[in-house]
Amino acid sequence: MIQGPEPEATRRSAGARESSRANRRWWDRNADEYQREHGDFLGDARFVWGPEGLDEAEAGLLGPADSLKGRDVLEIGAGAAQCSRWLAAQGARPVALDLSHRQLQHARRLDDAAKADDAAGGARGLSLVQADAGTLPFADGSFDVVCSAYGALPFVADTARVHREVARVLRPGGRWVFSVTHPVRWAFPDEPGPEGLTAVSSYFDRTPYVEQDDRGLAVYVEHHRTLGDRVREITAAGLRLVDLVEPEWPSWNTQDWGGWSPLRGALLPGTAIFVCTSE
Numbered sequence: 001m002i003q004g005p006e007p008e009a010t011r012r013s014a015g016a017r018e019s020s021r022a023n024r025r026w027w028d029r030n031a032d033e034y035q036r037e038h039g040d041f042l043g044d045a046r047f048v049w050g051p052e053g054l055d056e057a058e059a060g061l062l063g064p065a066d067s068l069k070g071r072d073v074l075e076i077g078a079g080a081a082q083c084s085r086w087l088a089a090q091g092a093r094p095v096a097l098d099l100s101h102r103q104l105q106h107a108r109r110l111d112d113a114a115k116a117d118d119a120a121g122g123a124r125g126l127s128l129v130q131a132d133a134g135t136l137p138f139a140d141g142s143f144d145v146v147c148s149a150y151g152a153l154p155f156v157a158d159t160a161r162v163h164r165e166v167a168r169v170l171r172p173g174g175r176w177v178f179s180v181t182h183p184v185r186w187a188f189p190d191e192p193g194p195e196g197l198t199a200v201s202s203y204f205d206r207t208p209y210v211e212q213d214d215r216g217l218a219v220y221v222e223h224h225r226t227l228g229d230r231v232r233e234i235t236a237a238g239l240r241l242v243d244l245v246e247p248e249w250p251s252w253n254t255q256d257w258g259g260w261s262p263l264r265g266a267l268l269p270g271t272a273i274f275v276c277t278s279e
């Protein structure tokens with residue numbers, strides 16, 4: 001296979017269109033590797049909130065599992081829809097949305113495998129939608145719950161718009177729960193070893209992290225918000241923040257995931273999970 005030069009990593013501005021385009025292509029190119037590398041940890045039908053391994057079956061951040069039965073749930077940035085498959089097993093009606101066609105093909109692959117394994121024929125395919133989180137293709141008040149495990153929000157330039165879209169598609173009294181990289185991590189190198197323990201840049205610098213090709217075109221983008229930014233965006237969308245969960249690294253988890261590791265997890269939060277409700 002012919003490969004071009006390695007992309008250059010930098011910090012520079014990147015707007016909504018450039019971020020969306022770069023990330024759709026990046027996830028299409030890297031979906032196979034992501035699923036190969038993390039598929040076992042994620043499980044085919046588990047709801048894991050992040051690299052610490054916090055499982056929704058224990059955490060109950062969407063509410064008690066039995067309250068999900070019959071609920072319309074939207075999962076944003078669903079990847080191969082492992083979380084949606086767990087939701088379906090609780091009796092919810094999930095819709096799994098992702099920007100990347102290749103990620104959704106993995107969702108279909110896992111569905112097909114589940115159907116083939118299910119001798120009684122009870123396993124049903126999930127509803128899959130390819131769309132950008134900034135423009136949700138659903139009518140107002142379509143869902144009881146919207147959730148996202150590291151899907152979309154770390155990658156979107158206009159995250160305030162995502163919260164407004166979520167507020168629009170939620171029914172009154174609905175719940176919006178999402179996990180992202182803990183904002184404090186932006187002050188540290190994204191390395192699992194000791195070099196990832198020394199702050200080298202400002203937590204307050206919101207300049208996006210961009211990988212760009214030799215023509216200066218973004219091929220991967222991540223966007224930073226401080227904790228205060230996230231709270232302000234949530235409340236400005238008319239939502240109420242009811243909890244902020246910072247999972248601690250559990251002793252059973254000996255696995256690195258990129259810059260997340262037992263070493264760093266013992267000292268620094270790696271994931272922030274925001275639990276919000278619509279009035």
Ligand SMILES: C[S@@+](CC[C@H](N)C(=O)[O-])C[C@H]1O[C@@H](n2cnc3c(N)ncnc32)[C@H](O)[C@@H]1O
Pocket residue numbers: 020023024027042048076077078079080081097098099100103131132133134148149150151152155156
């Ligand atoms: C880190 S993966 C998480 C996937 C899944 N939730 C999991 O835990 O494996 C991030 C996902 O967000 C999707 N994504 C990135 N930007 C998006 C956007 N603007 N709208 C919708 N999905 C997006 C990517 O395609 C990718 O599948």
